[in-house]
Amino acid sequence: MTGPQWLTIYIASTALCAILAVVWAVPRVALWPSLCLIVAVFVAERYASLLREQVMASLTNVVLLVAILLGGPELAVVGALGSVPAFFVRRHGPRKARNALFNTSQFVISAAAAGATYDASGALLGGAFPDGRTLLAVALAAVVYSLTNYSLVAGVVALATSDAFSDTFRSVGPALALQIPYVGIAVLTVVVVERASWWGLLLMAVPVLIARHGLLAFQELDQAYERLVRSFVTAIEIKDHYTRGHSERVSELSVLVAEELGVGYEERRITKYAALLHDVGKIGVPLCIINKPGPLDDAEFARMQEHPTIGVDILHDIDFLEPELDIVRYHHERIDGGGYPHGVDGQDLSRLVRIVTAVDAFDAMTSTRSYRRALGIDEAIAELERCSGTQFAPEVVAALCRTVRRVGWQPTDEFVSGELLGGGAIPDAPREEVRRSRGVRTPGTGADAGGGVVDTAPVDGAVARRRNGRSAAQAGHRRSPEQRR
Template sequence: MKGQRRLVTFIAGTATAGLAAVAWAVPQVSLLAACIACLAVLFSEEFASRVRDDVEASLTNVVMLVIIMVGGPSLAVVAAVGGVPSFIRRVTHMRVLRVSFNFGQFAVTALLTGLVFQWIATALDASFIGPAYLLAVVAASIAHSVSNHALVAGVVSIASSERFWGAFRSIGSSLVMQVPYVGIAVLAAVVMQAASPWALLLMAVPTLIARHGLLAFQRLDESYDRLVRGFVKTIEIKDLYTRGHSERVAELSVHVAEELGVPYDQRRLTRYAALLHDVGKVGVPLCIINKPGPLDDDEFGRMKQHPSIGAEILHDIDFLAPAIDIVRFHHERLDGGGYPHGVGGEELTDIVRIVTVVDAFDAMTSTRSYRRALPVTAAVEELRRCANTQFDPRMVEALARVVERIGWEPTTDFASAEHLHGHEIPVGTAEERLVGEPAGPAAPEGLA
C-alpha cells in the first residue's frame, strides 16, 4: 500500500510538471508549428517497436531533437502532447496512471533537452551545423536519454524491488545509440532549413529506416526466445516428471533477481539460464530420468553428469555463452561439495546462486516420481538449514520474501498415473531424494 501511494505520488508529480511545462510553452508557439510538431511525434509513437518484455522503443527522441533545433524548447514541449493519443491506444491496464506518466515524461524530457541545447548553443555562440552547434546537439541528445532513463528508473524502483541505480544502469548502451540518432536528426534539420516547416514530415524516411533497425533487433530477440523454448520443450518431452519445472524456475529466479536489485540485462540472462539449466538431461537415458522411486548409485552418477552435458550442448551458441556457467554449476555448493565439478565460493556467480536455490526450492515443492511435494514453509526452512554451506543465505532470504509476497504454492500436478507403471509416489522428505549423496546438509540438492 505504501509503495502504491509512492508510485501514484511520483506519477502525479511527473504529470503535473509536464502540464506546467506545456502551459509555459503554448503561448510561445504558433498553431501551425504546434500541429506539425504534434503530428510528427504522433507518427513516431505509432510506429514504436517492442524491444524487451513490456518495453516499447520509438524514435521520438530523433523527432524531438529536430523540433528543438528548428523551433526551440517551447515547440518541443508542446509536441509532447502529440504522443497522448498513441499512449491511450496502446495502454490496456492502469490506463490513467500510465498515460499520465508517459505524457509527463515526454514533456519534462523535452523541456530539459531543449534547455540544454539552447544553453550550450547560446554559450558557445554556435552557428548552424558548425562544430559548436553539433556539440550542443550531442549534449541535448545525452540529456534526453539521461532524463528519460531517470524518470523510468524512478517508476521501476518504486513499483518493484529493483534499486534505482540498477534500473538506471542500462543507460550505457542507450548513450551509444545516440550517435546515429544525432546524425539523422541533423540531416532532417538541414532539410527543413532548406525547405519549410512542412519538411518535418520528411522525417518519415529516416525514421522508418531507423525503425527497421529496431524491428530487426526485435526479430533477432524473438528468434533467441524461440530457440531457448525449443530446448525447454525437448527437455520436457523426455522428462515426464519435471514438466513445467524449467518455466517455474525461470519465473521464480527472475522474481528473486528483482528482489535483489539485479539490473534488467542480468535478469534476462537469469531467465535464459534458468530455462536451460536442465538441458543436459537430454543426454541421460530415459530409463533413469523416468524411473519411479530412488536411483541406485550408478544411475545417480549418470544423472549427476547432466550439468556438464548441458554446458557442452550450449557451448557453440554465442548468445547463450553467458548462461553456460549457470547450466554447468547449478548443482554446485558454496562449500565445494556439489557436483559434477566440486567448485564453490568465488567461482559461483550471484546468478548461479539464485538459480541453484530456486531449482532446489521448486524440486522440493513439486511432486515427483520419488516423493510428494513439500509445503512451501518446510522447503524454505530446509534451504535455511543448508545456508552458508550449500546455499547463499542472501538468495535464500530473498526467495523467502518473494514466495511470501506472491503467494507461491506447491506444484501438485503430476504426469498421468500410467507413467508410474503401477508404483505409488512415496510420501517422503527431502532427504529421501538423495540416494548416493553424503549425509548432512546436502538434502535439498536432489535431481532437480
C-alpha cells in the first residue's frame, strides 16, 4: 500500500473514533451549555494567532479544560465541534475539508481522553475543587490532552510527509511546558464562572487580549524592521554592482542552514538580520578599492580587511543584535585561525558565525562576477568540502550541502546586465589563470577569507586558489563601470 492510502486510512479511523465519541456524548449534554461551548471553541480557534511561523497560539485547550471541569467529558466532546466552522473562516493555513475533518476529530478525541483522565484521577485522588488534589487532576488531564493531540498530529504529518514520527514529535516538550499556564488559566476561569459571574471573565480577557495585541503588533513591526534593514543594505550595495543581492542571499541561505542544524527560532531570527548586515562595514572602504580592477597592494588590502571591524562599529549599540555581533566581526575568520582581521581560531567561532562564513563563501562562488560566470552548485560544494576543517567547519559544510540540495538552490548569474558588461561576454572560470596567480590578493567579497595567508598555507586548497584566480581574471577582464564610461 502507498503513503497516501495509509494517510486516508489513518484519517478515516481517527474520524470514526471521533464520531463514536460524539454519538456517545450528544444525548448526555444540555442544549445551551453545549452551544456556549461550541461558540467559545469557535472564537478561540478563529482568533488563534500565529505566534511565529507554523506555531499557532490558541486558547482552545483552555476552553476544553474548562468544559471538562464544568460539565464533564461529554460537554468537552460536543464543544470541540466548534472548530469545524472556525476552520473555514481562518485566515492562516490550508482550508481543505479533509484537514477540517481531521482537525476536529483530533480535538474531539483529545477532549474525550483528557475528560476521562480527569474523571478517573478525580475519583482516585478525591478532594473538592479547588484544592491541591483536584488541581493535580486538572494538570494530568491537560498533559493527556496535549500528548493525545500531539501524537495524532505527528502521525498525520509523518504520513503526509516523509519525516519520521519522532522528528515531528520532538517539539512536544516545550508544548507540555506551556500546559502549566493553561492549567492555571483554566482553573481561574472555572472559579470565576462558578463562584462569581460571567462578567468576571472580562477581567481575565483584558490581559489576554493585550498579549495578543502585543504579539500581532510585534509581527507587523518585525516585517517593518526587515524592510528597514533590507533597504539600507540595498542602498549600500548600490555602488558595488557585482555584489548586489549578495547579503540577502547569504541571509536567506544562512537561516535555512541554521534550521538544518537545529538552531532555535530566536537565534535564527537574529542570524537573519546579522547576515543581512554582515558586509555593512564595506561602506567605510573607499570605492576605488572595492571596485579596483586588479590585485590590491598591501595598504589597500589592509583597508579591505577593516570592513568587519567597521561593521561592528556601526552596529555595536543595537541591543538585540549584540549576542550575534560576532557574525559581523568574525565572518572572515577561519577554523584554523588563519582568517582576518583578528586571526582567532575555531573555538572562538560560534556555530552561527561558522554558518554565515561558509554561506558567504558559497554565495560568492555561485554568483556571477564580471570576470567569470557563477560556478555550478556541485563545483562550489566540492570546493567547500576541500576546505572543510581548515577554513570552514565540517558540520556546517555538510549541513550546507544538504540544504542546498534539498531546496534546489540555484547559482545567481542573471543580474549582470549587458550594459554593465559593455558588450563583452563573461568568461567561464579560468582554471589556468587560477594556477598561475597564487598568492595575489584580491578585493573580492565573500570567499576572500584569509587571502593574506595563502602564501604560507598552500594546503588551503581550492577556494583560496580559485579566489586568487579570480583576481588574475580581474586583472585581465574586469573593468569597473566608471572606467568604461
